Amino acid sequence: MVREFANIQLASSAAVKHIVDLAVSAVRDRGFCSIVLAGGSTPRHTYELLSADANAERMPWQQSHFFWGDERWLAANHPDNNFCMADKALLSRVSIPAYNIHRITTGHKNPETGAALYEKHLRDFFHLMGRAEMKSDVEDKTIPSFDLVLLGMGTDGHTASLFPGSSLLEEKKKWVAAVPQGAGSPPVARITLTLPLLNRAENVVFLISGSRKRAILDTILTRPQEAEKVYPAARIKPVGNLVWLAAAEG
Ligand code: 6PG
Numbered sequence: 001m002v003r004e005f006a007n008i009q010l011a012s013s014a015a016v017k018h019i020v021d022l023a024v025s026a027v028r029d030r031g032f033c034s035i036v037l038a039g040g041s042t043p044r045h046t047y048e049l050l051s052a053d054a055n056a057e058r059m060p061w062q063q064s065h066f067f068w069g070d071e072r073w074l075a076a077n078h079p080d081n082n083f084c085m086a087d088k089a090l091l092s093r094v095s096i097p098a099y100n101i102h103r104i105t106t107g108h109k110n111p112e113t114g115a116a117l118y119e120k121h122l123r124d125f126f127h128l129m130g131r132a133e134m135k136s137d138v139e140d141k142t143i144p145s146f147d148l149v150l151l152g153m154g155t156d157g158h159t160a161s162l163f164p165g166s167s168l169l170e171e172k173k174k175w176v177a178a179v180p181q182g183a184g185s186p187p188v189a190r191i192t193l194t195l196p197l198l199n200r201a202e203n204v205v206f207l208i209s210g211s212r213k214r215a216i217l218d219t220i221l222t223r224p225q226e227a228e229k230v231y232p233a234a235r236i237k238p239v240g241n242l243v244w245l246a247a248a249e250g
Contacts, residue, residue, distance in 0.1 A: 001243050002217065008209045008250030012046040015245055018205050019050060019148065020058045026147040026202075027060040032129060036067045036149040036193070039082030039160075042207055043150060047089035061096040065125070069151060069198070070161035071104035073111050073181070073189035080186050081106070104176075104191050111178035111189045118191060119176040143175070145239070149201040155212045157231025158184065161192035169232055172196060195235055202240035206233070209247035217244055 005011040019035065026033035037043070049055060066086070074081045083103040091101055102121060108114045126144035151159045162168055163183040171177055175197040179190040198204070208217065220227040220234045227234035236242065 001241075002221070003243065003245050005245065005247045006249075008042065008045055008247040011207060011209065011245045011247035012043075012049050015043070015046040015150070015205060015207050016049045016055050018203070018243065018245075019046075019150070020055055022148045022203055023060055023064050024058065027063045032063045032065060033060070033147045034065050034067065034126075034129075034144070036069045036146050036198075036201075037082070037086050038150040038152045038207065039068065039070055039072070039085070040152040040154075041085075042152045042209055044085060044089050046150075046207060047086055051090045051093035056094050059094070061094055061100070064096065065100045065102060066091070066096075067102045067122070067146070068104050069149060069159075070179075070190055070192040071106060071114075072186060073106050073114070073191070074186075075107060076103065076105075080188075106191075111180075111191055115174075115176045115178040115191045119174065122175060122197075143196060143200045145200045145202050146197075147201075148203045148205065149198055149238070151198075151204060151206050151233070151236065153206060153208050153213055153216065153231075153233045154184070155210075155216075157216050157227075157233050159206075159233040159236060160198065161190035162195070162232040162235070164230060164232060166232070168192065168194060169235060198236060199238050201238040204236055204238045204240070204242045206236075206242075206244045207247075208244065209250055211248070214246055214248070217246060 023033045104118050153159050161179045168177050171194045181189040
């Protein structure tokens, strides 16, 4: 489903409603919710809005667990670190337990170590929360389903840190992987969730803005097979719901 908005403010308000509604229903049904945050700059306004009074009061912060779809190999206090942006825009402004914030840690001896540590953290978390046993139609029955995955998209069609032409697009086993420096902006090494994990999501919401990204979305919608060869975002086909929130500008 695609929902179009005149500007990023309106799209961000819609994103906040998705987040709150899904969190409330997940907590009601399962006692907790698992939300993957997007990086980059587009979601900043959404995070700021989510921390605002009316929305913040509806969010079940004590039962909400936040994860990241990818992270730049930078210190947690670096302005280009995705956790840093979300912490400033949202997490530092609401009363959420520190142990509900599951950031991708950096600063290890290399990104591969960081990726392996995050995957272990995810496995331990979902095993502890009892969502390790998955539906029988998947090869790896331990793959968990995040309640909500928020994603952005670059003007090259990348999403998370899955870039065009990357061998990670064919990854079938790992849930989390290291990305060598060079791709993306900033061109630093990264850690990213992979398609097997992202596509197990109950809900995926893309938030994009501008005509260049909208043109990529149009290709994804109208020529999906062609798009899958070029744009990693076209490979996001979750078992659950997929919603695109597209702002014309801003
Ligand atoms: C990252 C993001 C990335 C982002 C897109 C769009 O770490 O770079 O996770 O996937 O969503 O690059 O970024 P903007 O929202 O800044 O255009």
